[in-house]
Amino acid sequence: xxxxxxxxxxxxxVILLLFAVFLFLPxxxxxxxxxxxxxxxxxEHYVSMGSNRExxxxxxxxxxxSGVTAAITTVLGFILAYSIHCTKIYRPVKGLLxxxxxxxxxxxxxxxxxxxxxxxxxxxxxxxxxxxxxxxxYGWNGLLIGYIIxxxxxxxxxMHNAFKYIDKKFIIVSKLMGDGTMRSFLNTIMRPxxxxxxxxxxxxxxxxxxxxxxxxxxxxxxxxxxxxxxxVMLGSIPDFDQGxxxxxxxxxxxxxxxxxxxxxxxxxxxxxxxxxxELPRQRVRDIAFGxxxxxxxxxxxxxxxxxxxxxxxxxxxxxxxxxxxxxxxVFQSSDLTGVYxxxxxxxxxxxxxxxxxxxxxxxxxxxxxxxxxxxxxxVSMITNTVPGMxxxxxxLLFFNGSSLKGTFxxxxxxxxxxxxxxxxxxxxNSLSKMNPSWETTGELLGDSWFKTVYRVIxxxxxxxxxxxxSYYFINAxxxxxxxxxxxxxxTSLVASKIKELQHFAxxxxxxxxxxxxxxTNLIIKLVCDAWQRRxxxx
Numbered sequence: 001x002x003x004x005x006x007x008x009x010x011x012x013x014v015i016l017l018l019f020a021v022f023l024f025l026p027x028x029x030x031x032x033x034x035x036x037x038x039x040x041x042x043x044e045h046y047v048s049m050g051s052n053r054e055x056x057x058x059x060x061x062x063x064x065x066s067g068v069t070a071a072i073t074t075v076l077g078f079i080l081a082y083s084i085h086c087t088k089i090y091r092p093v094k095g096l097l098x099x100x101x102x103x104x105x106x107x108x109x110x111x112x113x114x115x116x117x118x119x120x121x122x123x124x125x126x127x128x129x130x131x132x133x134x135x136x137x138y139g140w141n142g143l144l145i146g147y148i149i150x151x152x153x154x155x156x157x158x159m160h161n162a163f164k165y166i167d168k169k170f171i172i173v174s175k176l177m178g179d180g181t182m183r184s185f186l187n188t189i190m191r192p193x194x195x196x197x198x199x200x201x202x203x204x205x206x207x208x209x210x211x212x213x214x215x216x217x218x219x220x221x222x223x224x225x226x227x228x229x230x231x232v233m234l235g236s237i238p239d240f241d242q243g244x245x246x247x248x249x250x251x252x253x254x255x256x257x258x259x260x261x262x263x264x265x266x267x268x269x270x271x272x273x274x275x276x277x278e279l280p281r282q283r284v285r286d287i288a289f290g291x292x293x294x295x296x297x298x299x300x301x302x303x304x305x306x307x308x309x310x311x312x313x314x315x316x317x318x319x320x321x322x323x324x325x326x327x328x329x330v331f332q333s334s335d336l337t338g339v340y341x342x343x344x345x346x347x348x349x350x351x352x353x354x355x356x357x358x359x360x361x362x363x364x365x366x367x368x369x370x371x372x373x374x375x376x377x378x379v380s381m382i383t384n385t386v387p388g389m390x391x392x393x394x395x396l397l398f399f400n401g402s403s404l405k406g407t408f409x410x411x412x413x414x415x416x417x418x419x420x421x422x423x424x425x426x427x428x429n430s431l432s433k434m435n436p437s438w439e440t441t442g443e444l445l446g447d448s449w450f451k452t453v454y455r456v457i458x459x460x461x462x463x464x465x466x467x468x469x470s471y472y473f474i475n476a477x478x479x480x481x482x483x484x485x486x487x488x489x490x491t492s493l494v495a496s497k498i499k500e501l502q503h504f505a506x507x508x509x510x511x512x513x514x515x516x517x518x519x520t521n522l523i524i525k526l527v528c529d530a531w532q533r534r535x536x537x538x
Contacts, residue, residue, distance in 0.1 A: 012364050012373065015357065019379050022413050026394035027386070033244035033397055045245035058223040059249070062209050065140060065224070066253075069147040070204035076148070076296055077155035077200055078193075083293040085163040086189070087286045093294075098160070100297050103304070105153045106521040108478045108495040111307065111514040112146045113217025114507055118306040120145075123317040125306040138220030146214035149300050151204040158203060162196030202257035209253045210387030212481045216499060225250060226481075229389060233396075233485060240397060247390045254385035311511045326508040330516075336509065339497040340516055343477055346411055346493060351473035354416040355423060358468060359461075362427035367457065376424070384421035388482030391418055396485045406488035414486060415476045423468035430464035431457070462535045470528035474521045 035041050049055050080101060084094045104112070119126045120137045127133050135141045166189065190197075212226040219227055225246065233243040310316040311326045330336045361376045395414050396405075404410045458465070480495040487496045494513050501510050 008364060008368050008370055011360060012368075012370055015361055015364070016375065018357070019376075019417075022395075023379065023383065023386075023391075023417050026391070026398035029398045030244050030247055030390070030394040033241055034248045036241050036244075045242050048242075049245060049249070054223065055225075055228060055246075058225050058228045061223060062225040065143055065147065066205045066208035069144060069151060069208045070201045072144075073148055073151045073155045073204045074197060074200045076152055077159045078197070079289065080156050080293050080296060081159035081163045082189070083289040084160065085166065087289045088282075089286055089290045089293075093290065097293055097297055100301060101156050102153055102525075103301060104149050106474060106478070106518050106525070107304070107514055108480055108498060108517060109146070109150050109211055109213030110217050110480050110495060110498050110502075111213075111510065111517075112149055112303070113142065113214050113219075114498075114502075114510055114514075115303050115307045116142050116145055116218055118310055118316070118507070119303050125309070125317075126302060128317065138218055139222035142218030142220070143214060143222065143224070145303070146218060147204075147208040147211070149303060150211060150214060151207045152300065154207070155200045155204050158200050159193075159196060162193055166192055198260055198263075202260055206253050206257055206385070206387070210250055210389060210481065212389055212484060213495070216480075217502065226389060229393070230484070233393060243393055244397060247393045250387055250390050251385075254387070258381075258385060307511045307514055311508050311515065316508075327512050330509055330512040336497070336513065339492045339494050340513065342408070342491060343494040343517070344520070346408060346415070347473045347476040349408070349412045350415040350419075350476035351469045353412065354419065354472040354476075355465060355468045357416060358420055358423035358472075359427045359465060362424055362431055363457070366428055366431040380421045380424045383417055386418075388418050388479060389484070392482050392485040406486075406491060408491050411483050411486050411491060411493070412476075414482050415472070415479065418479070418482045419472055419475045423471055426464050426468050426471070427461065430461045463532045466528050466532050466535065470525060473524050477517050477521055 034045060035043065080097060083089055084098060116137055118124055120134060120142075121127060122133055124133075124137075137145075210226060212230060215222075215224050215227045216230070229243060229246045229250065232239050232246060306316075312322055312324075313319065314321045314323045314325070361379075364370055365373045365376050391414060395410060399405050399410055478495060480499065483493060484496060484499070487493055492500075494517055498510050498513060501507075501513075
């Protein structure tokens with residue numbers, strides 16, 4: 001590996017300082033504040049939470065519903081991934097399944113709840129179609145549906161990636177050796193996927209446990225820890241110290257998740273070589289999984305259909321006359337179009353600077369011989385496990401009274417840190433596969449390190465950079481947990497504005513703003529995908 005240059009040390013130092021100021025110090029302040037009181041250092045807040053029946057109920061509710069959600073989504077994600085990788089379903093159908101399952105990721109989670117209300121409520125679209133109300137949507141049922149929709153796409157992505165490394169040759173060999181269907185299934189599919197299944201469960205559990213958007217819309221009188229934290233921090237009498245203690249409690253599932261993944265690591269193994277082989281067609285299996293996968297995806301999408309219908313009707317479901325009024329009112333409202341512009345700017349700045357930071361971190365880690373360069377791996381593990389609400393509160397406490405409070409800068413920085421892990425890993429995986437001698441060759445030819453990166457490294461990883469940009473942009477447009485404590489009247493975003501509109505029951509405006517976010521993210525996704533394909537062809 002080539003010699004370390006001064007510019008490498010400067011960039012790496014700047015990156016570490018950014019993480020120190022915008023990740024570690026805020027979390028340290030959060031921890032200290034959780035032990036703070038007028039009398040000094042105390043465990044008072046933790047003791048009071050331990051004796052607070054309402055809080056204990058909220059914790060228990062969060063654990064129960066997150067556990068059930070994680071179990072269900074792990075099974076559903078497995079079925080979808082298995083259908084795509086281990087069956088002979090018609091290829092265009094597989095492509096459609098892979099694409100459509102991503103739709104919920106283009107919308108804020110708080111919108112899920114309103115879509116559930118308008119679909120399964122007493123006058124909901126699905127309720128009217130089937131002729132009766134299936135269940136009470138507020139509380140457990142609404143939260144469960146919302147959490148499943150929210151966590152299924154990332155769980156599927158994890159399972160989908162894991163299935164790529166299953167050697168199907170062993171499935172055929174197992175059959176030839178006379179193994180029964182169940183034995184073959186357990187040994188050749190479930191056994192290699194043990195780590196991924198555990199990871200999927202942990203991912204779904206943590207996302208459900210820490211989400212605020214869905215409980216904010218359909219939580220009803222079913223308390224969960226995220227709404228408890230919101231009420232303590234933004235209630236009539238905010239209690240920052242108590243809120244800090246609750247935020248620390250919310251980190252416990254992440255600690256459990258890390259322990260579980262480390263435990264499951266011993267079940268992982270690697271094939272010497274992956275064989276490129278297709279499984280034979282089995283008519284019953286293919287039809288069964290094709291129907292099951294289609295039902296899962298269509299069932300998920302059916303919840304959002306009403307969101308694209310209601311804004312075009314005078315007063316759904318009472319006056320079904322077609323109208324442009326609701327859409328026109330939103331575009332004529334400087335307040336609503338203002339928050340949309342704010343969201344666009346925040347998403348764009350997050351995507352640009354977040355991609356630069358994640359790519360630079362991965363570049364210095366993989367392509368240089370800097371000492372302690374792997375410290376960024378530890379940072380990425382921490383950012384992956386810190387919930388958005390916890391990070392938002394730590395920023396609120398750390399930057400309270402500073403010039404950054406209530407600015408777009410603090411929101412952008414929070415988003416960059418919050419979503420850092422996935423883009424960083426994307427870049428790291430891409431850069432690690434490149435020829436390690438390119439920089440040395442460039443140096444021998446008289447090129448500086450920057451020039452080699454710009455002329456050689458970056459063009460060869462352009463597809464990954466585009467994917468990183470897309471990931472940051474889309475997540476910055478839809479997030480609410482990370483920014484709910486940081487927005488002000490001047491920096492309000494669409495996701496936080498939807499929460500405000502809920503109090504005035506302006507659901508048509510909510511759906512129009514949600515459609516704006518959806519189509520904006522869809523356009524960005526399609527443009528980035530097309531750009532990736534064009535880059536790959538070059």
